Amino acid sequence: MSETRETQKTHAKVVIPDEHAMISILGSRDELLRVIEKSFRADIHVRGNEITITGSPDESGVVVRLFEELVELARSGAQLTPDAVERSISMLRQSNGRPAEVLSLDIISSRGRTIRPKTVNQKNYVDMIDKHTIVFGIGPAGTGKTYLAMAKAVKALQEKRVNRIILTRPAVEAGERLGFLPGTLYEKIDPYLRPLYDALHDMIDPDSIPRLMAAGTIEVAPLAYMRGRTLNDAFIILDEAQNTSPEQMKMFLTRLGFNSKIVVTGDVTQVDLPGGTQSGLKVVQDILDGINDIHFSRLTSADVVRHKLVGQIVDAYGRYDAALASDPRANGTNRPRGRR
Structure with missing residues (x-):
């Protein structure tokens, strides 16, 4: 059964509409992308403004939601850092709230x-x-x-x-x-x-x-x-x-x-x-x-x-x-x- 699950992979694509948002999401010298890659057992490929995710349905789904949340955070003017990305991943894995709502709330x-x-x-x-x-x-x-x-x-x-x-x-x-x-x-x-x-x-x-x-x-x-x-x-x-x-x-x-x-x-x-x-x-x-x-x-x-x-x-x-x-x-x- 474990081998069957490992061979079940889905392909998902996220298109980032804004070039500046793309830079914010990937980070300087792709430092944020590396944080994401280390956190998931999925293949993440970036080409232009398109991000392709290949992995298990669950992992791919979380990665897609992560990039969607990061896009919203970038649009709100929030500074994306490795810590913010890690906290966003933790929230999504635990189904514990939306990162864009939490991390963009200015006091x-x-x-x-x-x-x-x-x-x-x-x-x-x-x-x-x-x-x-x-x-x-x-x-x-x-x-x-x-x-x-x-x-x-x-x-x-x-x-x-x-x-x-x-x-x-x-x-x-x-x-x-x-x-x-x-x-x-x-x-x-x-x-x-x-x-x-x-x-x-x-x-x-x-x-x-x-x-x-x-x-x-x-x-x-x-x-x-x-x-x-x-x-x-x-x-x-x-x-x-x-x-x-x-x-x-x-x-x-x-x-x-x-x-x-x-x-x-x-x-x-x-x-x-x-x-x-x-x-x-x-x-x-x-x-x-x-x-x-x-x-x-x-x-x-x-x-x-x-x-x-x-x-x-x-x-x-x-x-x-x-x-x-x-x-x-x-x-x-x-x-x-x-x-x-």
């Missing part, structure tokens, strides 16, 4: 670059931020949870749908050592807020950030500074939420005011709280599940947009943790703690 354009989701889960996460008042983005490091939320916040501010952006994180990692760090309180907590500043600099003219912060349009502060406040007309992001206690999470969520939106991001596998302290992000999933206008978006290692090895590292640690959990001899004392 904001700033300083010569456009921020877009790169996976189906990322696009769904961004869509849910539009549709719900409170969204939780839960997933491993590198999945774009905070970065995409901040892009949505900046866009909301630019479109005057909110009057200010509030970015906050718990400074739990410092613990009791905070008092031993040199400098003022702001200088002590700055290292824990620095990733938020870095993302802001990617999206807003750096020269305008001090002015916006002085005016209160953008606020970056530790979570403890949220207590007792009501936050109206704001886009509020709580980052590293796995390091909140259940009481802190409740305190933060109840700051929600009128015409505001909250996005909470975190990774429940990277909890830095003292031993025995529950993570507010873990608990809140059971407490708020099913409440209207609150959504939980879950991202996985497949949504990691850093180096390919990051996704493999996340999976490897997941297998390691699962093995320890199933081993009754494992007491957890030698387990490495996840860090971003």
Whole structure:
């Protein structure tokens, strides 16, 4: 039977109508074509503006759909890269959404670059931020949870749908050592807020950030500074939420005011709280599940947009943790703690 399947081949042809699109799809020195050829067990021949695919019906069908999606992406102005092609192939193989819809969704354009989701889960996460008042983005490091939320916040501010952006994180990692760090309180907590500043600099003219912060349009502060406040007309992001206690999470969520939106991001596998302290992000999933206008978006290692090895590292640690959990001899004392 296997030999019969191998001899069953179909021939398909794709005609690229635009010469410039052809150049974009094949890539400089055919680098994108080589990525496609390595990903499929099909013969792909290019002649002029025609691409001929010979292979099994399933493989040929996926290759044809891939080129059709790449044509749409090129027409939309999206930059085709080896990473974009690989992600497109993955979506089509898993029948998990259309690459042209995912990779061409512009959130904001700033300083010569456009921020877009790169996976189906990322696009769904961004869509849910539009549709719900409170969204939780839960997933491993590198999945774009905070970065995409901040892009949505900046866009909301630019479109005057909110009057200010509030970015906050718990400074739990410092613990009791905070008092031993040199400098003022702001200088002590700055290292824990620095990733938020870095993302802001990617999206807003750096020269305008001090002015916006002085005016209160953008606020970056530790979570403890949220207590007792009501936050109206704001886009509020709580980052590293796995390091909140259940009481802190409740305190933060109840700051929600009128015409505001909250996005909470975190990774429940990277909890830095003292031993025995529950993570507010873990608990809140059971407490708020099913409440209207609150959504939980879950991202996985497949949504990691850093180096390919990051996704493999996340999976490897997941297998390691699962093995320890199933081993009754494992007491957890030698387990490495996840860090971003």
